[in-house]
Amino acid sequence: MNKFRVRLTLIFILLIGSSVLVAGIFVAKKMQDSYIDSLQDNMARELQMILVTMDWHRDGTEAEQMRYYTELAAKLKLSANARATFIRADGKVLGDSDFRAQDMENHATREEIVQAAQAGVGYATRFSSTLNQNMLYAAVPVKIDGKLIAYLRLAMSLEDVERSIRQVWYGLISGLFLVFVLAGLISYRVAYGITRPIELITRVAQQITDMNYKYRVTLNNKDEIGQLGHAINRMADSLQLQMKRISEDENRLKSVLEHMSSGVVMIDHEGKIVLLNRSAEEILGFSSQELLGKPFDQAKQPFEFTQMIQECIDIREHIRDEMIFYYPTERMLEINLNPVWQQNEDWAGVLIVLHDITAMRRLERMRSEFVANVSHELKTPIAAVKGFAETLLAGALQDKDTARSFLQIIFDESERLNRLIGDILELSKIESKRIPLHFSPVHVQTFVTNGLHVMNTEAKKKSIELEMQVPEDIYIEADEDRLRQILINLLSNGINYTPEGGKVKVKVEQIASGAEGAELDKVRFTISDTGIGIPKKDLPRIFERFYRVDKARSRSSGGTGLGLSIVKHLVELHKGTIRVESEVGAGTKFMIELPVIQ
Known part of the structure; x- marks a missing residue:
């Protein structure tokens, strides 16, 4: 931990020292740039004043011109306190205040000259080989009647700028040394305050690792380290609980596997x-x-x-x-x-x-049986239609009464075939949950009244009395069309299997689904008849597809054998239940219980 404390102290010192160093470099750089920018502006103004005041129409030999411009450069240096240089348009130096022009190389490619030719004024900072010091150069082109004839250049030493920067660096280094000393003292104190609690926490953590849960961290700190210490204490308190939970999870997984x-x-x-x-x-x-x-x-x-x-x-x-x-x-x-x-x-x-997968394979067999039943049920009316049509084609058309009778049979069988196909498609959609239910409030008394009115004509043909017992204040949330399909199917069954002069009754009441005193949250529909009844051995299978108790009676009544299966699936889609009670010769009673609210 002592090594960590030393490393932490060094990190603090480096961070603080680096920050101060970067700030000093930034300030020195800014000072240097500001000084150079100011010198450039002053030199540009002086160059423009010289251009205006000088006579540039100087004739003579090259030697005379060099002598003239050398003397002029020396005078400019005295007045401008800067090195002055006259350069011909082709780069030839005609005069310089500090050096023999004859010995100077061509200046056409110098940075400030190239920049002056392009932008009207050019600047450059570099080491002068002739004066052995860093210089700031500024040059402007000299034009007469728009023609470039020469360049005028001033150069100033950067020794003052460098001297100022050196002074800044001396101050920066002195301050940096002082900062390092103060930072070292402060950093060590801060590091000690951080690492000491960590040492205590490490010891306690080691004890907890050795399964010794009685040790605790004693810290009064309210910072993150103190919170860490409290977290270690809470960890020790909860470790046994966690182990207990792990054991419970293991037992739970075993339970899941076992079940x-x-x-x-x-x-x-x-x-x-x-x-x-x-x-x-x-x-x-x-x-x-x-x-x-x-x-x-x-x-x-x-x-x-x-x-x-x-x-x-x-x-x-x-x-x-x-x-x-x-x-x-x-x-x-x-x-x-x-x-x-x-x-x-x-x-x-x-x-x-x-x-x-025994049950699954049994369902597949049932599906195969369903296909076989469908084929058989479809084949029967098709065979009848085909047979009577062949009879008519063979000559029975000549006998109008016979032809009418046969055509009526063909029509009835076609109607039966149409109902059968419709019921098969309807049952398929219901079983595959492909029919969305649209729930809305239904006034039960009005709903049952309308249903009995629809079946009234069929009931009158057999002199069957339709009766209802429905309180006026019962409402239910359901898909009204599908609920009507349930009611009509059961009423139709009751009428078909009830002898003439019998009675079919619809009774509706509210019931509670839970214990005694619970809220009334279900509605029970009871559709009873005084018909022929269903044998007890057939009751468990009456909701199967194509299952008929009395096959001859069902065929004669035009039933498809799918009505009760459709009813059962629609009741289940409403989250309800259906059951049946029956006695042979005494009648049948279907009881449907549906939730009031979906």
Whole structure:
């Protein structure tokens, strides 16, 4: 921890010193730039004044011109306190205040000259080889009648600027040294205040790591370090609770595994059974005590199952198959074998998941039977239509009474076929949940009255009395069209299977779904008749598709055998229930319970 304290102190010193150093460099740079900008402005003004006051129409030989401009440059240096240079347009130096013009090289490519030719004034800062010091140069072009004839250049030493910058650096270094000393003292104190609590926290954390939970951090700090100490204390307080929760989670996972409907078997890399849940015990017919720790090929399982496990171990790829197990009972199982790998990609074994799909296959058989029933039901009216049509084509058209009778039969069978197809399509949509329900408030008394009015004509044909017992203040939230379909189907059944002079009654009442005294939150519809009734052996199957108690009677009445199945599915879509009570010769009673609010 002492090393950490020293490192922290050094970091503080470096941060503070670096900040001061960067600030000093920035200030020095700004001062230098400001000084040079000011010199450039002054030099530009002086150059413009010289251009205006001088006579540039000087003739003579080159030697005479060089002598003239050299003398003039010397006078300008005295007045401007700057080195003056006259340069011909081609770069030839004609005169210089500080150096022999004859010995100076061509200045056409000098930075300030090139810039002056392009922009009207040019500046450059560089080391002068003739004067052995850094100089600031400023040049302007000399033009007569728009023609460039020469350049005038002034140069000033940057020694004063550099002297000022050096003074700034001396002050900066002195201040920096003082800052380092103060920063060192302050940083060490700050580092000590930070690391000392951390040392205490580290000791307590080590004790907690050694499972010694009685140690606590004693700190009065209210900063982040103090909060860390309190967090360590809370961690020690809650560690036992966390361990308890971990144990509970482990037990919960075991519980989930044990209560899974699918069987789970784990085989390790040595081929031994190491995990077996309760569903797997029931499916395989052996307890975990009998199988755990045993090699899978000695677990008394079907040969095909053992071969499948061996194949998964050999190829180490996922395998899925279906197999019939005859022990302890006959079942159809879907078997999924998945190779298991550890994090370091070492082979760990095989995970086997067993799904009992016996019920699924039974449903598939029911689906096949449904298709067969549909084919049979469709074939019957089609055969009748075809037979009577052939009879008519064979000559029965000549007998008008016979032809009319046959055509009526063809029409009736076509109507029956149309109803059958419509009911099949309706049932298919309902079962696949492809019909959205549009719920709205329904006044039950008005709704039942309208339903009885629709069926009144059919009832009168058989002199059947329609009766209702519905309180006026009952409302229900439902899809009115689908609720009407339920009511009409049940009323139609009651009328069809009730002898002449009988009675069909609709009774509606509100009931409570829970214990005694609970709020009335359900509505019960009871549709009863005085018909022929249903035998007890047929009651469990009356809601199956195409199931008929009296097939001859159903066909003669034009029923499709799908009405009650449609009713059951529509009731379930309303989150309701339907049940039936019946006695042969005494009548049938359907009871539907629907929630008031969806």
